[in-house]
Amino acid sequence: MNANVKLAPPAATTPAADAAPSRLSRIGTRLQQILLQDLLPPLVILLLLGLFWELLCSGAGAALPPPSQVLSDTWELIIDPFYDNGGNDVGLAWQLLASLQRVALGYLLAVAAGVALGVLIGQSDWAMRGLDPLFQVLRTVPPLAWLPLSLAGFQDSHPSAIFVIFITAIWPIIINTSVGIRNIPQDYRNVAQVLQLNAWEYFRTIMLPAAAPYIFTGLRIGVGLSWLAIIAAEMLIGGVGIGFFIWDAWNASRISDIILALIYIGIVGFCLDRLVAFVGQRITRGIPAA
Template sequence: MDAAPARRPLPDAAALRRMIRRQAARILPPLVMLALLLGIWELTCRGGHAPLPAPSQVVAETWDLISDPFFDNGGTDKGLFWQITASLSRVAQGFTISAVLGVLLGVLIGQSSLAFRGLDPIFQVLRTVPPLAWLPLSLAAFQAANPSAIFVIAITSIWPIILNTAVGIRNIPQDYRNVARVLRLSGPEFFFKIMLPATVPFMFTGLRIGIGLSWLAIVAAEMLIGGVGIGFFIWDAWNSSLISEIIVALVAVGLVGFILDRLIGALGNRLGGSFGQR
């Protein structure tokens, strides 16, 4: 008979306490600060003359919105889940375009001094244009709201991806390039075995900045283009003087942006670890 597989030893009491203390050190400070800020907000805004509702009033006025994010009454009268999903769909399309083009252009200007001298000044000028300044031009070009919003996302988020990828390419040690010449690596081999592993940290720094800019751009763009989306939801709530709904939507926007940033960061760490083990 085969021997039974060895069981993983359970952590002892001291190790368990250390683990609990580490987790508490990570979780408790932000919870304490959040409780403190909510308490100050509650005390400051309690009463009938405060310009903003207190947290307790926000929850009371928007409980139906919070408790049922999946309702769909047709048109733009949808719950927060559908509003955020519509915005995320646009972000996914625009960010994918910017990620692919940004990495390719970053590799180009990082590898070629001629391309860098020709394109970098143009990129430096275009990246300073505010996101909403692109919207009238995109509406004139596409004659439709959805592709215009996707274009605004892509053109807003592409610049940090280009620039960080180019920096990563230009920081590849010369020794690596010399080894590639000695081994006579082909272009694809050089890209996958040397260039990509060396630039993953830089590339994903650009992607993390880019996903944040994508989320910022879509919320701003949707305020103007209308339709289903968290940006238009906020603007519609403002026009209806529903301040509590605006606050709930802003919290949702912040949480989604935080999750997107962490997802891109986790993917970068995983890819970086995979390349580091090769």
């Protein structure tokens, strides 16, 4: 062998080559954790509940249909949620969208008014003494008790439903916002005085970030109550909406349609809560509760 021939050193592994398998491994591990810890337990529980429901309601004298019958009875509603035959005869997707539109309008009005009133009560002792007893009384009134009054005032079912949403959602927003404002640490207020912040700067840089965890707690409670209230209100006011769909199905003895609508209502309510929680986490990230 020629003594002058030298063996080439082994090729060094580049950082990029190592990073790709490592990143894929982390993604695979994370997906496995999500499957085993987050998805599998509720799926197992749902399967067990479905089997129990099927066994319980499969007898001849059962008052409610089993899941297999619900699926067969509502299959057309499931596969075609966007049909529109005119009037109130529309698919479940349109029913849900009509309800969500009312909830969105009433809820956004409640957010604007509730945060403003919560800030006022949290900042002013006089407003706290004057308004808090009134709010504590009004918030105990059931939402549907406002419906006849709103119908008499607006003379229209659509704004009346929006008012019911507004009056339902506003109380937890006011209460949690005022608590958050009152729990702003004194050190934050002292910094604002040292920096001589004006009212808008203090509100934007001190007040809102410090009270944001409390505010979003109220927003999550409010959106859940809004979704509950609109379903009940639509049963009374009629028209297009998932609440009226349930009432109409009851009058026609379509129990399977009611069960399907309840499943959709629960899924939408869960998504609304998670949406507000996600926005709150993004905004309050890194901000500890006062």
